[in-house]
Amino acid sequence: MSDERNDDPGRGEAEEPPAPQEAAADRTTDEPEQPAAPQPSGRQRLVAGLWPPRASRAQLTVAVLLFVLGLGLAIQVNTTSDNGGTLRGARQEDLVRILTEVDNRTQRLEDEKRGLETQRTELQSSSDQAAEALKQTRQKEQQLGILAGTVGAQGPGITLTITDPHGGVAADSLLDTLQELRAAGAEAIQINNVRVVADTYFTDGTDGVRIDGHQVSQPYVFKVIGNPQDLEPALNIPGGVVQTLEKEQATADVVRSQKIVVDALRPSKQPDYARSSSR
Numbered sequence: 001m002s003d004e005r006n007d008d009p010g011r012g013e014a015e016e017p018p019a020p021q022e023a024a025a026d027r028t029t030d031e032p033e034q035p036a037a038p039q040p041s042g043r044q045r046l047v048a049g050l051w052p053p054r055a056s057r058a059q060l061t062v063a064v065l066l067f068v069l070g071l072g073l074a075i076q077v078n079t080t081s082d083n084g085g086t087l088r089g090a091r092q093e094d095l096v097r098i099l100t101e102v103d104n105r106t107q108r109l110e111d112e113k114r115g116l117e118t119q120r121t122e123l124q125s126s127s128d129q130a131a132e133a134l135k136q137t138r139q140k141e142q143q144l145g146i147l148a149g150t151v152g153a154q155g156p157g158i159t160l161t162i163t164d165p166h167g168g169v170a171a172d173s174l175l176d177t178l179q180e181l182r183a184a185g186a187e188a189i190q191i192n193n194v195r196v197v198a199d200t201y202f203t204d205g206t207d208g209v210r211i212d213g214h215q216v217s218q219p220y221v222f223k224v225i226g227n228p229q230d231l232e233p234a235l236n237i238p239g240g241v242v243q244t245l246e247k248e249q250a251t252a253d254v255v256r257s258q259k260i261v262v263d264a265l266r267p268s269k270q271p272d273y274a275r276s277s278s279r
Contacts, residue, residue, distance in 0.1 A: 097237050101183045104230055108185050146188050149195040149266035153188040157260035158231045160222035161253045168248035171202035171209050174220060177241050178202075181224050184234035188225040188262045192216045195264040228256040 123132055145151035160177070162169060178196060181189060189196040194211045203210045208217060224231055232254050235241045242252045 091239065097240055100234060100237055104184055104234070147198070149197040150268045152261070152263045152265065153225055154259060154261045155225045156228055156258045157223070157225040158228050159255045159257060159260065160224065160235065162218065162220040162245060162250055164218045164250040166249045169218070169220070169245065169250050171204045173245065173248065174209060175202045176244070177222070180234055180241050181222070181231060184226065184230050186224045186226040186231060190223040190262045190264045192221055193264055195262070195266050197266060223260050223262050225260050225262055232256060
């Protein structure tokens with residue numbers, strides 16, 4: 001019976017397990033290969049290089065300077081826009097007055113340019129240039145004397161008389177009138193018995209308005225030398241001097257004349273220490 005058990009093919013000895021090397025080879029052959037990791041694109045490499053930022057001190061300094069420059073430009077643009085908005089919101093009479101002042105100033109500059117060109121031509125074409133230069137120097141001295149109030153003047157212009165029965169005209173109203181006349185091209189001005197010059201000032205005192213410290217009483221009489229066709233319209237434009245004075249219950253009468261005499265004089269001041277350096 002023992003021989004029969006040994007001869008039975010279904011009951012033979014168990015097979016030995018495969019070697020480890022062979023098992024690993026079998027698993028390698030059966031499992032699929034893992035794909036390789038994808039390479040980063042150029043954009044990803046750029047982002048990785050820029051973030052997080054690694055700024056040096058020089059780069060921070062440049063960034064601060066650029067920020068300050070941009071802030072200054074923004075403020076300038078904002079200021080320009082505000083000025084434009086002011087003009088857009090101005091009244092029609094204010095715009096007319098501003099336009100008139102600009103036109104008058106442009107005309108005066110053109111006249112001055114033509115005068116200077118004429119003087120240059122006379123100097124270049126004169127046979128005796130020294131005599132011509134002396135002549136023009138004396139003319140310039142006379143003009144500066146008129147502006148400084150040290151010499152009298154006469155010529156065409158207007159007389160403006162301001163009557164203030166209710167006392168509503170203050171120093172600032174007279175100053176506005178003076179500025180309007182200057183903007184219109186006034187060359188010489190006298191208020192009552194006071195000569196107006198570049199540094200003239202107005203103050204309100206207990207006894208009324210003072211001009212350069214001198215007491216003046218109404219009516220306030222402006223003697224103005226200039227082009228009457230420019231001076232009178234500048235005072236009568238909508239929203240101008242005449243309408244402003246009328247709101248203060250004062251009256252302003254403007255009379256044109258071909259001969260206005262400005263004879264109030266200022267003393268000529270001599271410098272204490274300055275001397276001419278010309279020889």
